[in-house]
Amino acid sequence: MSRVAETFARLQAAGEKALIPFITAGDPSPALTVDLMHGLVDGGADIIELGIPFSDPMADGPVIQRASERALAHKVGLRHVLAMVKTFREQNQHTPVVLMGYLNPVHVLGYETFAQAAAEAGVDGVLTVDCPPEEAEDLTAALTAAGLDPVFLVAPTTPMERVREIARLARGYVYYVSLKGVTGAGNLDIDDVARKIAALREHITVPIGVGFGIRDAETARAISVAADAVVVGSRLVQEIEAATPETAKEQLTRLVATLKAAIR
Amino acid sequence: MSSYDFPDARGRFGAYGGVYVAETLMAALDELNAEYARAKADPAFWQEYHHELKHFVGRPSPIYHAKRWSEQLGGAQIYFKREDLNHTGAHKVNNTIGQALLARRMGKKRVIAETGAGQHGVASATVAARYGMECVVYMGSEDVKRQAPNVFRMKLLGATVVPVESGSKTLKDALNEAMRDWVTNIDSTFYILGTAAGPHPYPMLVRDFQRIIGIEAKEQMQEMLGRQPDMVVACVGGGSNAIGIFHPYVEVEGVRLVGVEAGGDGVETGRHAAPLSAGKPGVLHGFRSYLMQDEDGQIIETHSVSAGLDYPGVGPEHSLLKDIGRAEYVAINDDEALRAFEDCCHLEGIIPALESSHALAHAAKVAPTMGKDQIILVNLSGRGDKDINTVAGLMGITL
């Protein structure tokens, strides 16, 4: 069983929902990332989504765009991200790490080279935002061969026949995009999300996480009623943005603890 | 070569193209693809498209013999396909009319566009006014500064121009922002993409609407000279004017197709916008193609005197044409383009767009190496009125 599957099994047995915080690797500086990851776990993170910085983050709102820009100012690339995960694993062998990013940095490294390096570093899953199932065959094969979970998005606009195709390829969990928009947007409709998740469960057997636009404990709680996992990104990145390098870890831990308490 | 038939059903031009977008956009692209398939088979759609091109744009655009310049160069005869004479001043309008007619078929009342030089923005604002649609244009804040007259033109036409401050603040960032708008307003909005790039079906769609350039040229050359040119030259930003004139010639033997990228300060300096000359295949903006990127797969900032060529990628069909050797791609530096700009003004009485000046510069470079009985057809993709501030600035003159 993969580390992601184990985590969901453990939580399910305890009647808990998973909290998946997202931060961008290298934001605000590469030296802080591993520490911040431990800080997320201290606060109660069940899985960490670690963003790979990219120069053209088309699916992201301004907050995560700025995180990417801060990381790129330090020239943080995919190789550094993998090195960070490796360092994180020296002290933590139980929290799954899912890389989230855009295809080109992975494409340029080569799918097989990337998958092997990622598995060696201790990565558990990979979500490339701009690689839908239609284009994902080679990447998915490489990931699966290396024992990594390919994570896919499902959107409010996804028709059911595509949901079936995504269900066939997805491992670990499926990421339901809670709104039509970019990350950090504010037009989330909780009832609509709950209805959609119920419909998705007819086809999807892996756990369903929900993200995009979850900004506070109240929304996280409401979403967690229907979902197996809640993903929080922009709100955490904003916390990093507002903190000093000295206080960032402590502030993240506190915020994650509030979110985890709300969905437990 | 009678088997040239691209893209395939998955939007692939050989190893290039495809649909690399976030899940939220997939349904909209499928819908667009299906609607275009219906429109393509509907004679009434093309009838209206051609009616608009004739009465609103002023097509067919003429072919013009640049006699004095050819004489001075002392080699091949240079002819221009005069897209600069189109309403709105460039080839871009051929495409915006086609896409706006599609938008209308799909019942969309709001259109968005990205723009670099502002020509596609102006052409989008123009058709939005013509068909009564709301129009929002995304433009890098650097380009807003470089292309002030076009920004004002768009506003006069009733469009909202949104300066984009992210990334390098140029065309690629405007495209990112347009995609973000589209994903947010997907039910109400049609995205009028301005070049033969982006996710399938855009590269095919834009090509099909720009093919009119090459279709006309073929007929006009036959009529005027009883033969086809030895070489067709076009500038390549995203590649729409080039694919428009190339495509009808792909299966015509003996016609060399040459695409001219922006060499900026020189390809060897790294400060350029020439992915086919100096890039590697990668994935950006929804498609796979040659791309300017660093070893981490980050997109590199581009440099060109012409805002319309300042793009790190290139339409996927050009990547295919390069790989199969059917088209050649070269780079022309800023200073060479500016010299051609001046020569065209002085010798032919035509102020060309800085983008088109790259194609002119290459023609002027190779014409002397060719025989006097040989013919080069240059796609004069646009007029240079929008560029007078830039050129004046380079001459040290403030207007």
Ligand SMILES: Cc1ncc(COP(=O)(O)O)c(C=O)c1O
């Ligand atoms: C006059 C003109 N020519 C060429 C281009 C480059 O675009 P494309 O390569 O799509 O023709 C532009 C883009 O703005 C333009 O305005």
